[in-house]
Amino acid sequence: LNSNVATRHILNGSLYITRTLAECLAVRTADVLKYADFADEFAMQIGKFNTAILNDIKELYIYDFGIFIELAPDEEQKAMLEQNIQMALSKQDINLEDAIDIREIHNIKMANQLLKLKRKRKQEQEQQQQMQMQQMQAQQQMEITQMKSQAEQQKVAMETESKMALEKAKAEYEVQKLTAEKELKLALMAEEFAYNMQLKGMEQSQIDAREKEKEKGKSKRISQQSTQxxxxxxxxxNDLPAIDFESNEDSLDGFDMAEFDPR
Known part of the structure; x- marks a missing residue:
């Protein structure tokens, strides 16, 4: 059992004596197998199997045996260790599995060292997870920024394409409009030309009719003059009485005012 401060020196002396005695026994056992005259008798007493084990360890040095004496912790030390464990659990510095492993160690010093190691590993793990999370967030942010940039580029491209399509449609509409106006003008010009030709034909017919009337009147006058x-x-x-031609000459039959029109 552990001791208080007042009897600590007595306890430490007892532990030193016990540890030294154990080391001496280990060395003495190796010396018996190597130098003692009763080595064979000793081997017969402990058995061949144990003798073989002792032969394997007789060349080892004292520190290779690892002789340590550790005191079992008292209630106060256990309570302090449990308090440290509970505090670490409350701060989430260790997990429940870590607390179970620490409680199974009866050496207070080693238990505290393991507690420190578990806390350090947990902090390193959390820092690593945090760094990974930051990297993931940065990667996601980069991807979001890239997606926004691509979306903006696609939007600009779509707007440009839409404007180009609109301008193309306007140009095609203007071409169609000009073509329709051209066709309409050509149709109007053709119709106007047809009307003009028709009017020209009608005028020519009237002129021809007037010429015919003139020729007819002229022929009639010539015939009348010949008759007279x-x-x-x-x-x-025949020495006939005078003939009165005035009644015939005063008649306007066959006379057309169009004869005086300029040709």
């Missing part, structure tokens, strides 16, 4: 001349010749030959 014949009558005058006959009147002179």
């Amino acid at each position: 001349t014949s009558k005058m010749i006959e009147q002179k030959k």
